[in-house]
Amino acid sequence: MFTILGAAQPRANSRSPRGGFCDGLARRDFLTIGGLGFGFGWLSLANVLRAQESSLRSAPESGTGRRGGHHKAVINVFLAGGPPHQDMWDLKTEAPSEIRGEFRPIRTNVPGIEICEVFPRLATRMDKAAIIRSVVGSKDRHEAYQCLTGWLPNDLQAIGGRPAVGSVVAKLRGPVDPSVPPYVGLADRTSHVPWSDPGSPGFLGVAYSPFKPDGPGMENMRLQGITLERLADRRRVLDRIDTLRRDVDASGAMEGMDAFGQRALDVLTSSRLLDALDLSKEDPATVARYGDGKPYKYQYDGAPTCNEHLLLARRLVEAGVRVVSLSYGRWDSHSQNFDMVRDHGGKLDQCLSALMDDLAERDLLDDVTVIVWGEFGRTPKINPQAGRDHWAPVNSAFLVGGGMRTGQVIGATNRLGEHATERPVEVQEVIATLYHNLGIDVSSTTLVDPTGRPQYLVEHGPVAELV
Secondary structure (H helix, E strand, O other), X not given: OOOOOOOOOOOOOOOEOOEOOOOOOOOOOEEEOOOOOOOOOEEEHHHHHHHHHHHHHOOOOOOOOOOOOOOOEEEEEEOOOOOOHHHOOOOOOOOOHHHHOOOOEEEOOOOOOEEEOOXXXXXXXXXXXXXXXXXXXXXXXXXXXXXXXXXXXXXXXXXXXXXXXXXXXXXXXXXXXXXXXXXXXXXXXXXXXXXXXXOOOHHHOHHHOOEOOOOOOOHHHOOOOOOHHHHHOHHHHHOOOOOOOHHHOOOOHHHHHHHHHHHHHHHHOOOHXXXXXXXXXXXXXXXHHHOOOOOOOOOOOOOOOOOHHHHHHHHHXXXXXXXXXXXXXXXXXXXXXXXXXXXXXXXXXXXHHHHHHHHHHOOXXXXXXXXEEOOOEEOOOOOOOOOXXXXXXXXXXXXXXXXXXXXXXXXXXXXXXXOEEEOOEEHHHHHHHHHHHOOOOOOOOEEEOOOOOEEEOOOOOOOOOOO
């Protein structure tokens, strides 16, 4: 927790049962913003007001982010637990029964491409998607880190680790609209915490953390007991707080506080983000088309199959968000693999196809890249519990939009789905493709780490077949 030097500390019991609020501005020098989820519970008014000044001086990106304009964006749908590649996008009909499994392939609207029968809607939209059947370089680790950064958690760990794509974009591009954070993580908190990781800013520092809405409703994100008039009374507030000694701060914490403060004030004084997160403002027919993914089955310690998160992701992108990360379902199918795929796959088929249609109808498909993948694949051999275990040697990914060359399959695995036999695609190539689609050249772009050394975003270029 960061505080103003010399200022009084807030009492532990000063929060409302409904969320944080300013504990009487006449008695306190702090504003609590209940559920903004920036990583801090308390934001000093001095920082909020300083950030407001900065916001007024910074203009939105030209030609983008406003109604009537488009910006490049990514929606990263993480299938936490490791989805079974051979029961989704790479069926092995000629393999023995103990490997082949229970599903049959169905034709798509692209001649020669077949996918699992649980995806009939996606099959009719295959011309707008691409499948990579030969993703390599995954590690047997139950976490989202690699799918968010392209790196392993121990890389540059001593200086904070590698930043997620969303944090990099927030650093390099900034917000499209000052009232909308550039990077949002939607994943509900999971019992196995790494499966709901929204992404880390790594060595970039807390200023580039994802915004994470907190709580089931919008009430936590509203001013609690404070009017905008009182918040805007700078002279009175500034007379009541101490000056921050920024000249003695060498940790970067103050920079982070400025970023959080700016976001806080912009969010609180604009309805744009709140409106994007409020599905009651969406056409009911559109909400119904996505579905809700209920009942949530096979969830255990993972994420729910929350179809509405894909709709929220589209609404957030329209509002100006550049990168949205979310966790969909719990795919760690050591048992009941086929029942789980029927449940999760059928629900994913509904919401992902709805998202594809939605983006196309709104003329956003070429600007928004959607990627659907997990941390690794599953074993070719079915175990005695009708499950598949962890399999890192090969994985698959399903990609949509982003101006990519769609209607194709890239790579192939052997007859048993054990390893890549054609065009192995490194995880970092996939991440590099996301950067490319966001307009960032990974061959020339670097970020300076805390030691002063320039760091490339990834060590591989984008998937040439896609771009």
